[in-house]
Amino acid sequence: xxxxxxLDSHVSVSEGTPVLLxxxxxxxxxxxxxxxxxxxxxxxxxxxxxxxxxxxxKGINGFExxxxxxxxxxxxxxxxxxxxxxxxxxxxxxxxxxNTPLVFGKGTRLSVIA
Amino acid sequence: xxxVTQTPRYLxxxxxxxxxxxxxxxxxxxSVSWYxxxxxxxxxxxxxxxxxTQRNKGNFPGRFSGRQFSNSRSEMxxxxxxxxxxxxxxxxxxxxxxxxxxxxxxxxxxxxxL
Numbered sequence: 001x002x003x004x005x006x007l008d009s010h011v012s013v014s015e016g017t018p019v020l021l022x023x024x025x026x027x028x029x030x031x032x033x034x035x036x037x038x039x040x041x042x043x044x045x046x047x048x049x050x051x052x053x054x055x056x057x058k059g060i061n062g063f064e065x066x067x068x069x070x071x072x073x074x075x076x077x078x079x080x081x082x083x084x085x086x087x088x089x090x091x092x093x094x095x096x097x098x099n100t101p102l103v104f105g106k107g108t109r110l111s112v113i114a
Numbered sequence: 115x116x117x118v119t120q121t122p123r124y125l126x127x128x129x130x131x132x133x134x135x136x137x138x139x140x141x142x143x144x145s146v147s148w149y150x151x152x153x154x155x156x157x158x159x160x161x162x163x164x165x166x167t168q169r170n171k172g173n174f175p176g177r178f179s180g181r182q183f184s185n186s187r188s189e190m191x192x193x194x195x196x197x198x199x200x201x202x203x204x205x206x207x208x209x210x211x212x213x214x215x216x217x218x219x220x221x222x223x224x225x226x227x228l
Contacts, residue, residue: 032214043118043204043219051214090157094213101170102213104149106156 002027002093006105014113019078021108023091033074034092086112118220126226132193135223139186139207146188151202200227
């Protein structure tokens with residue numbers, strides 16, 4: 001069985017400061033991990049994914065995440081927040097075979113203050 | 115290329131009624147999945163279809179059903195609506211069988227049950 005825990009339901013940062021959204025996972029098998037973003041009144045969009053290649057994954061809009069097996073974590077970071085980054089972010093897990101349904105975290109709402 | 119289209123965008127129903135939601139995937143995509151999104155529960159997996167076959171079903175009562183047609187369009191139906199069914203229903207499509215592939219989401223159908 002797989003699960004993800006997003007450690008913060010809401011994160012607030014000032015524009016231009018770093019962003020850190022935390023995600024821990026549990027998986028019986030080697031996981032595939034994803035971050036999706038949802039802007040208000042929109043569907044979700046893939047930011048980045050990890051599928052057993054490089055542990056540091058770069059995504060769109062300057063986001064990146066590092067897979068740390070020893071810590072069972074897949075935290076999302078960005079060096080400098082922009083107002084347009086304000087959205088809901090979801091950490092998602094599947095097993096590495098891709099044969100089990102995706103499991104979504106409950107989401108972290110990111111607010112960016114001018 | 116057109117994105118994932120969900121209709122209708124908004125729907126208001128009363129308890130006991132039934133509702134049908136529609137999803138048109140990206141052209142060429144054969145996999146369609148459905149999710150229920152609520153503030154308290156986050157995104158919960160409903161069903162998944164690939165080439166007209168239900169591949170997996172989430173932990174929802176039998177009042178929730180779905181199907182996929184030969185052109186990959188999908189519908190989901192909820193019978194005997196309850197107040198707790200009020201939610202944003204999201205549809206996502208991907209090109210193939212592998213769940214590690216990028217999901218493309220529609221903007222959702224916002225269902226309100228009065």
